[in-house]
Amino acid sequence: MNSRPGAIELRNLTLGYDKHPAVHHVSLRLEPGALVAIVGPNGAGKSTLIKALAGQLRPLQGSLEGLRGQRIAYLPQQAGMDRSFPVSVQDMVAMGLWHEVGALGRFSAAQIQRCRDALAQVGLAGFEKRGLDTLSGGQFQRALFARLMLQDAPVVLLDEPFAAVDARTQADLVALLHRWHQAGKTVIAVLHDLPQVRDHFPLTVMIARELVAWGPTAEVLTDQHWQRAQAMHEAFDEQAPVCRSDEPAGDFPR
Template sequence: MPCEWSYSVVVTEACLTFDNLTLGYNSHPAVHHMSGVVRKGSLVAVVGGNGSGKSTLMKGIVGLLRPMSGRCSIAPGTRFAYLPQLSELDRSFPARVLDLVSLGLWPKRGLLGRHSVEDRRAVLKALMAVGLEGFEKRSIDTLSGGQMQRALFARVLVQDADLILLDEPFNAVDARTLSDLIGVIKHWQGQSRTVMVVVHDLDLVREHFSEALLLARRPVAWGEARQTLSAENLLRARQFGEAWDENAPWCGQSGPHSHEAAHGHDIIAAQARGGL
């Protein structure tokens, strides 16, 4: 279950809402005072230096980290899919590509549910969409980094999620794989799915992403990608990172840089409890 196990009804067509969210590990905040709205159908790049809180934010959204304060809310009924960094996945488990991609059916069929003919067709269609037709019986430990990432994208395709969260999906992939994966992401965008992607390559963000969130343990800027990645904002992010004190006390005041301020959102939230 994501975030705080509760939901909010927010501004029209909001998929995801951050309300003064702070996340961290062992009482040490890693993301401070995150406020704002991710609209349904948005394609958002999450950028920042090493240790800026990008992966922490993704884990907070899907519920792997509970908020230290504030909250993160997903619109009621939203189905989500999360793809962590490739380095966090155990590829030594004896499984075929077909098995890995079929895991995307779990939200629909359950762990022990039987797969229908339509399910198998969906899996094969997803493999074809990512360029892995004919790889069904290959063991995942024989795949290259790019092939493994393609297989994981196929699993996300099978999940048929409304909100898709990808943590550094372009690491260790070749140029052709990168282009193909960008194509899949653009396809999701064309279907009005909401996609958030942790990305290191700023030129890639400027070329392919309409929106960017720049983090330096707190939001530095959030909005149109090229404006967000201005020289001034990148300098501020670097300065925030250099000035960070791991031993500083946990601050309790909201920072000045929020998506609400940047976009003038007037968030009217009414809590609605439920589950995905």
């Protein structure tokens, strides 16, 4: 596997469910080590797009290049996670080391210490033996970020990572994202807090079923683009036919 991220290229990418499109004809290129926010109205296809980047959704049309053979750390929305499973915080965080030990491997003393160090770095020292069901939303998200740290993947994908957590937790986790970016990782996050995007993400992709704009955040987050996104957005239609486009697969609009 590659140790460093490469460029990610979306070529005329159309995504959907049961062959019905939800995101249409997206073409763009993200350079290695980018720190990128994905924004758009509710239901605009943001989570659909990041699922495709994570390899959980195959294209209906077009291609997604640059991630094959690449180790990826993916954090889905917290709302979809079951916290009732009887497992300790340390055991959950240790899952981030499976790429080193395998599903049936045993953790060394050094690896267990790395789990504890990761928890300490996200402010959860002393929480190792607690059950997941005892954590607040912010504490659980911190633990998930500790697991991401141990995955040490060159590409990190996050779906609404700061939803329903307190302001201090948001600030701490945003600082961690900046450290990953400074280390050369490609970090892509679905976000809804536009002021947060302006303050912390140099690049933005705005979608509303289609690509509205992408590039430097100050150029993307304009009233004109947001109004266009609101106008373009429509509910996902389970009966929508697969659409076609004559757009060349190699075009990367800016």
